[in-house]
Each structure stands twice: as C-alpha cells, then as structure tokens.
Amino acid sequence: MPVFGTLVVVGPGLIGSSVLRRAKARGDLAQRLIAVDSSEQVCARVRELGIADEATTDITTAVAQADCVMLCVPVGAMGAVAATVVPAMKSGAVLTDVGSTKVSVIEAITPSLRADIAYVPAHPMAGTEFSGPDAGLANLFEDRWCLLTPLACTTAQSLHDIRSLWERCGARLREMTPSHHDRVCAIVSHLPHLLAFTICGTADHLAAETRSEVLDFAASGFRDFTRIAASDPIMWRDIFLANKTALLEMLGRFMEDAKAMGRAIEEDDTAYIVSRIEEGRAIRKSLQENRQA
Amino acid sequence: MPVFGTLVVVGPGLIGSSVLRRAKARGDLAQRLIAVDSSEQVCARVRELGIADEATTDITTAVAQADCVMLCVPVGAMGAVAATVVPAMKSGAVLTDVGSTKVSVIEAITPSLRADIAYVPAHPMAGTEFSGPDAGLANLFEDRWCLLTPLACTTAQSLHDIRSLWERCGARLREMTPSHHDRVCAIVSHLPHLLAFTICGTADHLAAETRSEVLDFAASGFRDFTRIAASDPIMWRDIFLANKTALLEMLGRFMEDAKAMGRAIEEDDTAYIVSRIEEGRAIRKSLQENRQA
Incomplete structure (x- = not known):
C-alpha cells in the first residue's frame, strides 16, 4: 500500500533523485512520481533516467496534483520555492522538506503555510560529494538517520506518513526540536x-x-x-x-x-x-x- | 636479484610489517628478513604471521647481520634506537628510516652515525588508521609516494639501493631537502x-x-x-x-x-x-x- 497517491519531488538532485529511485524500486512510497525542476535540461535527464513518471518545469500544475510535495532545493531557496508551491497545493496535502538546517528553513517556509496544509520538516543525513539527478542512489538513506522536527502545524497523520516514507527509504528516524x-x-x-x-x-x-x-x-x-x-x-x-x-x-x-x-x-x-x-x-x-x- | 642480503626491520608495525609482507611476496627485496621488536609478544605474532625469516628482541645481534637496517619506530624513538643500532652494524651496511618527519629525525640520528655506514632518510607516505604487525598490507605502498631526503653521508650506491627497495614496494619516488x-x-x-x-x-x-x-x-x-x-x-x-x-x-x-x-x-x-x-x-x-x- 503506497504511502501517498502522488509524490512531487521539487529539485531532483542528489537527495531528490535518490528518493525517486527508491520510490521506483519499491513501488510503495507513492503511486505516481513527479519531478519538478526549473531546468528543462534536468527534467530531460530525469526522463532519460526513467526515475519519475513525469518530469516538468511547470511547478504549479505539478504540485496541484500532489498528495505530498517534497522540497529538495538548496536551503537558501526553500522560502521562495514554498511561496510558489504552497498556494498551488490541494487542500489536505502534505508539505515536507529535506533541508540540512531547520530553524531558518522553517522560518522561510512558515509565512507561506496554510491551515489546510500539514508541514513536516525533515533532514535525511546522507550524501556524497556528487550532485544532480545522476548522483542519486536508491540505497543512499539505508541505515542513515533522518531527523524530523515536527511543529504545531504537523498533524499526527502527516508525521506518520512522512515517517513511513523515510522508513521505506531505509532510514532510522529521530524527532527533536529545530534548534x-x-x-x-x-x-x-x-x-x-x-x-x-x-x-x-x-x-x-x-x-x-x-x-x-x-x-x-x-x-x-x-x-x-x-x-x-x-x-x-x-x-x-x-x-x-x-x-x-x-x-x-x-x-x-x-x-x-x-x-x-x-x-x-x-x-x-x-x-x-x-x-x-x-x-x-x-x-x-x-x-x-x-x-x- | 635481491637488493639486499639481509634486511632488518626494527619495529614491524603497520609500515614495517608491510615492507616485510612485500619482501616475502616478491622475494627480491632481500634474501633474508629479520624483524626486531622490544616486545616478545610482537615477535611471536610476526612468527605466527610468517612474514619474516626470524623475529627477535635481540636488536644488536640482529643488526650485526644486516646489509640494511630499516628503522620503523615512532619518530620520537628514532634517536635512542639509532644509538643502540648503529654501533652494532657491520661496516658498509645501509641505515634507513621511515619517519614521517625528517629534520628532527635526522638530527636525532646524526650523533650516532659512523663514516662507514650510509644513511638514507626516507618517508613512505602511506598508512591506514590501524597499527601493529597485523595491520600491514603487501600493497600498502602501491602508487603512493616515498619521499627521500638524501644527505652528505648518503652514498650514490645506498641511495640507489633504497630507491630500488621502494620501487619494488610499488612506490613513486621523489627527492627533496629535509626542511x-x-x-x-x-x-x-x-x-x-x-x-x-x-x-x-x-x-x-x-x-x-x-x-x-x-x-x-x-x-x-x-x-x-x-x-x-x-x-x-x-x-x-x-x-x-x-x-x-x-x-x-x-x-x-x-x-x-x-x-x-x-x-x-x-x-x-x-x-x-x-x-x-x-x-x-x-x-x-x-x-x-x-x-x-
């Protein structure tokens, strides 16, 4: 049983494309996978790699279909991307991010949040020296920690679902405060x-x-x-x-x-x-x- | 044709035991291999591993047989060990060391030197986080640099022989001043x-x-x-x-x-x-x- 219907990964780089590869390999992270990138070249590469059902530069159309949007962009871009993404999301969907810092990312995303969108900040502690959609690995998160910093706006169901997603990526989970x-x-x-x-x-x-x-x-x-x-x-x-x-x-x-x-x-x-x-x-x-x- | 008749390695730790393993594997570094260590336990382990023809705590008897003595002890012990080793060496033999620093090691060894002993300071730049005779690897020096800092007392023949020894360990060589x-x-x-x-x-x-x-x-x-x-x-x-x-x-x-x-x-x-x-x-x-x- 997939955790989500449609999972949209914004920024299919090292982390994002690893999640996509894992989701393709297992089939039970989401029924449908959409990759979004501002670069048409990156989208074309994602299509060639076959790691998503769709790859597009049209961010608002993509996220409107999402049951979960995962932001995998550099931490400095999180606020601006969230400002575009959140207004286009459907009611009841889950927003999550993979930023390596949490306090400032949460501060940047918070002004865009809506009461009907659950936000689950996360940080999978994995990586290599490489970047881009070619750098991803289906087992990148295996036995690595994924830290979750739930907020007041994190519903029990959304936290449960994001935990399930990362567990299926092979990660070990821990919750703590952002600071x-x-x-x-x-x-x-x-x-x-x-x-x-x-x-x-x-x-x-x-x-x-x-x-x-x-x-x-x-x-x-x-x-x-x-x-x-x-x-x-x-x-x-x-x-x-x-x-x-x-x-x-x-x-x-x-x-x-x-x-x-x-x-x-x-x-x-x-x-x-x-x-x-x-x-x-x-x-x-x-x-x-x-x-x- | 072996480079040396008898090679005595003083301190068969990571570096020393790697040289011994290489010498055993190739057969052309020396005809006879003697390991010297102050610990009988280390000597017993060298015997079990079968990486030297002889392993002994009797340093003066061992080095008296050497055509080459290689000091593989911590840099802080080089001076004291050289003071014991050099007087016992036979005329015309070669002394070399593998210390990671050169100026102070050369200063520590110099007072013990004799006119009839050629000294070739060397530094094989290889290692792992492990130590002791079990940590050695026959290919530890493969494609790694070995730096040589020849001195006035380094004869052309002794430099040639030590270069041959490290070349046969797979190392790339470079000469420079100690400082x-x-x-x-x-x-x-x-x-x-x-x-x-x-x-x-x-x-x-x-x-x-x-x-x-x-x-x-x-x-x-x-x-x-x-x-x-x-x-x-x-x-x-x-x-x-x-x-x-x-x-x-x-x-x-x-x-x-x-x-x-x-x-x-x-x-x-x-x-x-x-x-x-x-x-x-x-x-x-x-x-x-x-x-x-």
Whole structure:
C-alpha cells in the first residue's frame, strides 16, 4: 500500500533523485512520481533516467496534483520555492522538506503555510560529494538517520506518513526540536565542512612555495579533507548562512581548542596532546559501535 | 636479484610489517628478513604471521647481520634506537628510516652515525588508521609516494639501493631537502590530523548537552574526521612535536583563514564563502588528476 497517491519531488538532485529511485524500486512510497525542476535540461535527464513518471518545469500544475510535495532545493531557496508551491497545493496535502538546517528553513517556509496544509520538516543525513539527478542512489538513506522536527502545524497523520516514507527509504528516524537539530548538525557536519574548505584554501595560498608538492603528496589526511571539500559550493554557502548562529558558536569553541592544542605542541605538553588524541579515538570507537562509521 | 642480503626491520608495525609482507611476496627485496621488536609478544605474532625469516628482541645481534637496517619506530624513538643500532652494524651496511618527519629525525640520528655506514632518510607516505604487525598490507605502498631526503653521508650506491627497495614496494619516488619535506607534510598530513583530533575533542566537550546526539548523528563530514583521528596517539604526539616549527606555522595560517571564513559567514559575504569553497574543489580536482584521491 503506497504511502501517498502522488509524490512531487521539487529539485531532483542528489537527495531528490535518490528518493525517486527508491520510490521506483519499491513501488510503495507513492503511486505516481513527479519531478519538478526549473531546468528543462534536468527534467530531460530525469526522463532519460526513467526515475519519475513525469518530469516538468511547470511547478504549479505539478504540485496541484500532489498528495505530498517534497522540497529538495538548496536551503537558501526553500522560502521562495514554498511561496510558489504552497498556494498551488490541494487542500489536505502534505508539505515536507529535506533541508540540512531547520530553524531558518522553517522560518522561510512558515509565512507561506496554510491551515489546510500539514508541514513536516525533515533532514535525511546522507550524501556524497556528487550532485544532480545522476548522483542519486536508491540505497543512499539505508541505515542513515533522518531527523524530523515536527511543529504545531504537523498533524499526527502527516508525521506518520512522512515517517513511513523515510522508513521505506531505509532510514532510522529521530524527532527533536529545530534548534537542537541545528546545534547537533553544526558540530557533526557543518563545522567539519567549513574546516575542510578552509584547509584547502590555506594549502592553495601556499601556491608560490609548495603548491605543486601539496598536490603531489597529499597524504591520507589531506585527501579525506578534499573529499569533504568537493561538495556543491552553493549548497554549502546556503547551509553556512542558514545555520550561522550555531555554526559560529561551534567554530568559536573549536578555535579555542585548536589554540590550546597549538600551545601544547609549542610547550611540549605531551600529556595534553595524548589526551586530546585519545578523545578522538574514543569518539571513533563509539561511532563504530553505533554503525555510523 | 635481491637488493639486499639481509634486511632488518626494527619495529614491524603497520609500515614495517608491510615492507616485510612485500619482501616475502616478491622475494627480491632481500634474501633474508629479520624483524626486531622490544616486545616478545610482537615477535611471536610476526612468527605466527610468517612474514619474516626470524623475529627477535635481540636488536644488536640482529643488526650485526644486516646489509640494511630499516628503522620503523615512532619518530620520537628514532634517536635512542639509532644509538643502540648503529654501533652494532657491520661496516658498509645501509641505515634507513621511515619517519614521517625528517629534520628532527635526522638530527636525532646524526650523533650516532659512523663514516662507514650510509644513511638514507626516507618517508613512505602511506598508512591506514590501524597499527601493529597485523595491520600491514603487501600493497600498502602501491602508487603512493616515498619521499627521500638524501644527505652528505648518503652514498650514490645506498641511495640507489633504497630507491630500488621502494620501487619494488610499488612506490613513486621523489627527492627533496629535509626542511622542504617537513613543510609539505605539515600542510598535507600533520595539520589535517591536528584538526581532526581537535574537532573530536570539541565534540566530546559538548558532552553534557549534545554528546549522545553527536555520536548518533555523525554525518559524513564528522565521520571522515574521526577516521583520521583514529590513528595511533603516541605516533602522532611524536610527529607533532618532531615537526613543531612547520606545523605551528601552518596552524597559524589556517587559523587566520578560519577566522576570515567565520567573519564572512557573520557578515553574509557570499562571494568570499563561495570562492573558498571553489578553491577546495579545484584542489580536489587536481588530486584526482594526479591519482592521489
């Protein structure tokens, strides 16, 4: 029994096209799948891939048919897209999003909401360094967390349905408040990306002296950072700005800790250095026990 | 035709046992392989694994038979081990090491050197998060760089032989000065490790509030950092202290860049943020073209 009649995915990129692939593969996420993108080229590619029953640039006609609209656009575009989508939706339909930040996305979408539309904010914590409709994977969400931040306007039925959808994608679910979500994601995801981008920049600025060697001799440490840093620039710019408060707090804490580590190295404080390294190992071990590593 | 008669590997850990496995697999690195470790337990494990012809805690008897002694101990132990090893070596033998830093290792070993022993400092840039004799892999060095920092006391023949040994391990070779080596490694390897350890500590210190969620929801960004951070604490403590000058310089540059990124986010400077992210992608692309990613 499909969760929804018609599911409309707005923005069939990495996340959106993964949901579509999963829905095609299982058949019980929705009876009918429509992909919407502002680019005719992306729509054509979705048609070629055969991952939706229909792919169109006509957003209002598409969402008018939807029992559920899933917004998979960059977080900075959520507000504008919701302003177009929500007025065209049919009464009783469910709106959901997959944004990596929740407080600012909810703030951006809220002015467009209607009393007869249930909104369920969600964040599937999965991804790769690739983007676009070709990057999706039917099993992208398998064993990954999907965080849900239900609001007053989230009905029990809509929450149940969106939970079912993500469960059928293979995700593990957890509910929390939007602000708690943003703090957790700042430390586990946004700050690591900020640091990865920054160290690539620092390396790039050594250009004159050692740039070619940096490229030649990237040992495993640096290689892992560049994998993180290969992600989509616009998406990450939006995420950084959308989660500014929590991210800058975590960056501040990190900078204090990095300064302390620098001082310990300067002063040969071996006990401090080892205790910090041990903390990293302990966290790693917990992650492995938690099937997250 | 084997490069050496008897090769003695002091410290059959990840790197040392990988060299032994390669030597066993090919047969043309040395005619006879001896592993030396201060731990009888490690020696017993090397015997069980069958990756050396002999495994012993008797370091002076072992190195007296060596045509080449390869020091694979933590960089902080190189000086003390060399002081024991070099006086026991036979005239004309070759001494080499695999330390991740070169200036301080060379300084530590130099007082023990003899005119009739050729010393070839080397650094195979390969590794995993695992350590000990069980962690080694015969193909660990395949397509990885091995950096050589020859000195005045490095004879042409000894350099040729050590180059042959690493070529037969599958490594790509490059020669440079010790200080240049240390600067390059500070940015491509040591600083990334320092940042990875630090962010794990920062996350750990959130304990009271959000620690369990951090563990639960480690998205891909944080997961990659913890993989780096899972490395051996003593080894990394030694590397940080051994490459203090170059590492603190690179940390200083990085901190300036991270502060600038924080300011850009604070001030919604989207152009700056995107330009930094683009740099990361450009470096990633170069690495992929260079077969390092």
